[in-house]
Amino acid sequence: MHALISDLQRRVALWRVEHAEVASAAHQVNLSRTRTVAPLVAVINGVFVLWLAVSLLSRQDSDLVTQWKLGLFLTHLLMGLSFGLMAWGAWHLRYARDHWMGASLPLLMACLSLVFVVGFVTFDQWVSPNITPFLTGAMATSLVLYLRPGTSAVLFASAYGLFAYAIGHTQQDAALLLSNRLNGLAAVAMAWALSVLLWRKFTVITRQQTLLEKINVDLETKQRELQRLTRLDGLTGLYNRSTFAELTRQELARAQRQGSATAILLLDLDLFKHVNDTWGHPAGDAVLKNVATVANSAVRATDLVGRLGGEEFIILLPNTSLDAARRLAEKLRAHMQQSPTPWEKSSITTTVSIGVASTTAAQQHDFDHLYGTADKALYSAKALGRNRVV
16 A cells, blocks of 8 residues: 555656646647637627627516526626636737746636636526536536646636535525535536546647657757768868868859859878877877868868868869969968967977969869869979978
8 A cells, every 4th residue: 555655656746747847838728729719708708698688678587587687697798808808818918928927817717717607507596407507617628728637626626616605595495406516516526537637648748749859859960960970070170072072063163154263272281290100199180170270260261171181181262363372372381380289288380281273164174183283283392392382
């Protein structure tokens, strides 16, 4: 028995956590339904008010029936006005999702609905033992609004207390009064049970949807990261060889259509093996990252920087002639020499050799031709003593 109680306590505690997670979503759904139901109920009450007004003006009924109709008339009138105001409030709160009234208004609608149906049943006892309005109102409240079990329990218990008290003033037959009170108790019990079932269903579905959305977001994030990894160099964050070649081919096609020149710079670090042998491979990685940073800061926003592999880098210069490319390459070479890599308590100064190649729209050279030309120029820069542009 103790184990059963403990298990029940754990389950209730878990439900509290789950219910708190979906409370905001429930408030939004309830407010949306209030915007739909409140004006509809106001219109229905307006029809009853007109019908009862016409019936009362005819004055063909007995005093008791007239009293019954007057009670219904006033109840429908108040209900129509109340629901009309709630419809107006719900419409103005349609964008205020986090406003406290957004959660309070649907609950107010539930409370007033039960109060008014108690009024209908109370007046009906003068002419009939019928309690259908109370049963209908309680079940409709459970169906229309998502209410937490504790809230719905208090709501339906309060409604039953008011119901049992009110019909005692209009139903004079003790047997019918007892029967109606028992039937009313069964009505609120069924309404509460339905409310709990619907709330749990809403909770489970909403949490599953939230989990599914989170999984989708995670998948999209991982997919974007995978795409980034396949397009970028993992160490420097620059475009990798295949991506750079693809983008260069696209740029060459555009340049040919527009009749503009295109140039590339092929960079190779001088004596990079000496860096790894002297300071270690982590220092070599730091140098490569520094070169990538310096290159990105030295070129224009329209230029593309990539890493071909090892200590070799490449830069695409759209709308750039051969002479302009040489000037930019010389500026970049000097900037590299003046930007040592911080390492531990000292710094590592590195230089680069740069090969330049260019093509015009009339020449129609492709990426492979440009790369081959730049590679030959780079080889010449190395042979001439390094740290130079050819």
